[in-house]
Amino acid sequence: MKRIIISISLLVSVSGFSQESLSELLKQYNDKGVPYITIQELVMPKTKAILLDAREQKEYQVSHLKDAICVGYDFFDLKTVTDKIKDKDQLIVVYCSLGIRSETIGEKLKEAGYTNVQNLYGGIFEWKNNNFEVYNSNNKPTDSVHAFSEEWSKWLKNGIKIYPKPKKNDR
Known part of the structure; x- marks a missing residue:
């Protein structure tokens, strides 16, 4: 259902109705079923x-x-x-581009009994906007960030925007 809502909202925003702030965008899509963690909280040395x-x-x-x-x-x-995380009380931070898809995954983890799940507010876009390193497939620092789509890329202010390759039937 969330995928349908995202698709409809993307069409509406392309038509000229766009969000004024990241906070408003996240309020539109998320129900805060998974609490947010800020980038500043995540980078604190004590946050494991x-x-x-x-x-x-x-x-x-x-x-x-x-x-x-x-x-x-x-x-x-x-x-x-x-298979990878046996301790269901371990702090888990889920992120995506902005924090919408990650909430859905975080909710699934909570339903599975994980007790300490948080959603990174603003996702990898805000991470990069705050000048923190991101890494490529070779685990080397990169300025490139997958922008998800041209419309959603407006939230990425720093870095090089990499767009998805068009599907063969889109050409």
Whole structure:
């Protein structure tokens, strides 16, 4: 259902109705079922979290947070997480481009019994906007960030925007 809402909202925003702030955008899509963690809180030395990237593999390969585990969104498999994270009280921070897909994945983790799940406010876009490093598929720092789409890329202010390749039937 959330995918349908995202698609409809994207069409509406392309028609000229766009969000004024990131906060308004996230309020539109998220119900705060997963609490936010800010970038500033995450980078504090005492914050020891497992990072889960709720974007697709093609996005993760372009750019991701250091040591993040790609769990995807469209084909998310809870077993990927349960096999790697046995301690259900461990702090888990889920992120995506802005914090919308990551809330959905965070809710699934909470339903599976994980008790300390948080959603990175503003996702990888805000991470990069705050001048923190992102890494490519070779785990080397990069200025490139997968922009998800041209419309959503307006939220990415720093870095080089990399857009998805068009599908063969889109040409």
